Amino acid sequence: MFRTLDEADVRGKRVLVRVDLNVPVENGKVADTTRIERVAPTIREIADKGGKVILLSHFGRPKGPDPKQSLKPFAPAIAAVLKRPVAFADDCIGERAAAAVNAMKPGDVLCLENTRFHPGEERNDPAFVAQLAALGDIFVNDAFSVAHRAHASVEGIGHRLPAYAGRTMQDELEALTKVLQSPIRPLAAIVGGAKVSTKLDLLGNLLAKVDILIIGGGMANTFLAARGNSVGKSLCERDLLPTAREIMAQAKAKGREVVLPVDAVVAKTFAANAPSRVAAVDSVGSDEMILDIGPRSIDHVCSVLARVKTLVWNGPFGAFELEPFDIGTIEVAEAAAELTAAGKIITVAGGGDTVAALNAAGAAGRFTCVSTAGGAFLEWLEGKPLPGVEVLRIR
Ligand code: AMP
Numbered sequence: 001m002f003r004t005l006d007e008a009d010v011r012g013k014r015v016l017v018r019v020d021l022n023v024p025v026e027n028g029k030v031a032d033t034t035r036i037e038r039v040a041p042t043i044r045e046i047a048d049k050g051g052k053v054i055l056l057s058h059f060g061r062p063k064g065p066d067p068k069q070s071l072k073p074f075a076p077a078i079a080a081v082l083k084r085p086v087a088f089a090d091d092c093i094g095e096r097a098a099a100a101v102n103a104m105k106p107g108d109v110l111c112l113e114n115t116r117f118h119p120g121e122e123r124n125d126p127a128f129v130a131q132l133a134a135l136g137d138i139f140v141n142d143a144f145s146v147a148h149r150a151h152a153s154v155e156g157i158g159h160r161l162p163a164y165a166g167r168t169m170q171d172e173l174e175a176l177t178k179v180l181q182s183p184i185r186p187l188a189a190i191v192g193g194a195k196v197s198t199k200l201d202l203l204g205n206l207l208a209k210v211d212i213l214i215i216g217g218g219m220a221n222t223f224l225a226a227r228g229n230s231v232g233k234s235l236c237e238r239d240l241l242p243t244a245r246e247i248m249a250q251a252k253a254k255g256r257e258v259v260l261p262v263d264a265v266v267a268k269t270f271a272a273n274a275p276s277r278v279a280a281v282d283s284v285g286s287d288e289m290i291l292d293i294g295p296r297s298i299d300h301v302c303s304v305l306a307r308v309k310t311l312v313w314n315g316p317f318g319a320f321e322l323e324p325f326d327i328g329t330i331e332v333a334e335a336a337a338e339l340t341a342a343g344k345i346i347t348v349a350g351g352g353d354t355v356a357a358l359n360a361a362g363a364a365g366r367f368t369c370v371s372t373a374g375g376a377f378l379e380w381l382e383g384k385p386l387p388g389v390e391v392l393r394i395r
Pocket of ligand 1: 192198217320354
């Protein structure tokens with residue numbers, strides 16, 4: 001359990017709100033306001049309750065103050081979303097920040113400059129944390145996407161001030177907790193994407209929790225090869241064949257069902273619209289590569305989804321950036337979205353490529369929760385404690 005805004009008395013208080021404004025700025029204008037819209041309810045709620053909202057965020061990876069990575073363009077963009085004025089201070093600590101905070105009245109909103117202009121942010125330097133904390137009475141984190149970072153404005157400050165989850169953070173944490181900690185079973189996970197090597201911890205943690213593990217994408221090739229199928233020129237991590245065998249043995253010992261592709265769409269070149277054919281997984285030619293799951297695999301995965309109650313999904317089934325090798329991902333996404341819309345299944349998906357694939361499939365909006373937090377979502381799937389969440393826990 002973690003503390004939420006329900007328990008915070010913000011009236012008349014200086015409330016430091018950590019948000020993630022890290023979206024592209026083009027020609028001095030914020031290109032995409034989705035992230036601002038996501039945190040707007042938290043900002044409005046605190047301001048409407050008479051709190052002084054002081055926004056903290058990083059932006060890019062500056063090596064010190066850098067006008068190109070200033071948060072200044074965000075103040076008008078946030079103001080446009082909130083439909084109320086937003087002030088800006090060109091530092092996040094020190095005299096200029098303090099002067100801007102001192103000028104605030106209850107209900108005002110102020111955006112401070114990029115926290116990463118100071119090296120103490122990423123180092124979680126206690127002196128920098130103390131300077132940030134001096135500007136507020138209460139800390140609210142509404143940025144799940146940075147919760148895996150033990151940085152000053154994410155973690156350090158939460159030890160200095162009473163710390164609460166913002167509404168967006170709360171929604172995301174509640175959805176994620178529901179699916180892995182107390183899921184409605186059967187629980188299935190789809191793990192796709194390029195490589196086994198980047199998802200070993202994730203596979204290990206999911207194996208302990210799920211009833212059914214569905215493996216797709218390039219990583220399925222390593223499992224197929226481990227089982228003795230020849231995968232031709234496919235992406236395959238031969239050094240991980242013993243690991244893949246070990247994972248399958250563990251799954252069997254734990255009574256988990258592992259679903260691998262039974263057929264594949266294969267091509268001779270890794271390119272959009274490369275001539276392709278459908279092949280059973282035991283008849284891939286030596287000059288061919290697997291770029292997507294085939295129609296029988298799609299049917300099989302969809303039939304598995306029809307008998308589960310909860311689904312966690314990370315990673316596409318194929319090289320979805322290249323048409324037509326996006327079909328497996330699109331069709332399974334559509335099936336999962338339909339089952340969700342019909343109230344038959346809870347679906348949680350996340351990770352950069354997965355979100356892109358579900359958006360391209362037009363399915364993201366019908367999933368129960370699509371987490372745009374790349375690194376934080378993966379670490380959560382790996383079962384790792386997230387510093388930015390741990391500091392909000394009720395102890
Ligand atoms: P990840 O970031 O690990 O989720 O991997 C996503 C990437 O995996 C995407 O860029 C896909 O193109 C790639 N991918 C998925 N399936 C395959 C495949 N069969 N062969 C090569 N790349 C793949």
